[in-house]
Amino acid sequence: xxxxxxxxxxxxxxxxxxxxxxxxxxxxxxxxxxxxxxxxxxxxxxxxxxxxxxxxxxxxxxxxxxxxxxxxxxxxxxxxxxxxxxxxxxxxxxxxxxxxxxxxxxxxxxxxxxxxxxx
Ligand code: FES
Numbered sequence: 001x002x003x004x005x006x007x008x009x010x011x012x013x014x015x016x017x018x019x020x021x022x023x024x025x026x027x028x029x030x031x032x033x034x035x036x037x038x039x040x041x042x043x044x045x046x047x048x049x050x051x052x053x054x055x056x057x058x059x060x061x062x063x064x065x066x067x068x069x070x071x072x073x074x075x076x077x078x079x080x081x082x083x084x085x086x087x088x089x090x091x092x093x094x095x096x097x098x099x100x101x102x103x104x105x106x107x108x109x110x111x112x113x114x115x116x117x118x119x
Contacts, residue, residue, distance in 0.1 A: 033091060036073070051073075070111060076089075083096075
C-alpha cells in the first residue's frame with residue numbers, strides 16, 4: 001500500500017508487478033533460503049522429488065518460511081543452469097545435478113542438525 005501511494009498507482013498494479021517477478025518477496029525471507037528451479041529442464045530431471053523431500057523433512061511449504069524463521073522455500077523458473085539440472089539454489093549458491101539426499105544433507109548442515117556426510 002505504501003509503495004502504491006508513493007507511486008500514485010493502484011495497489012493492484014503494484015501487487016501484480018511484485019508477484020510476477022519471483023525475486024520480489026511480499027514477506028521477509030528466513031535466515032536460509034532455498035529456491036527450487038521449476039523450469040522445464042529441472043522439472044523433467046526430477047526437481048519435484050527434491051522439493052517434496054524438502055517440504056516433508058522440514059515441514060515447510062513453497063512460498064513459506066518455518067515458524068522459527070530459519071528456513072524459507074521458494075520456487076522460480078529457469079535460472080540459466082539447465083545443463084546442471086535439476087538445480088536448487090541454497091543461500092545464493094547453485095547446486096547442480098541435485099538429488100534429494102545432497103540437498104537435504106546441505107540444509108541439515110546449515111540448520112546445525114547433522115554433520116555433512118562424506119562424498
Ligand atoms: S530449467 Fe532449471 S536451470 Fe534451466
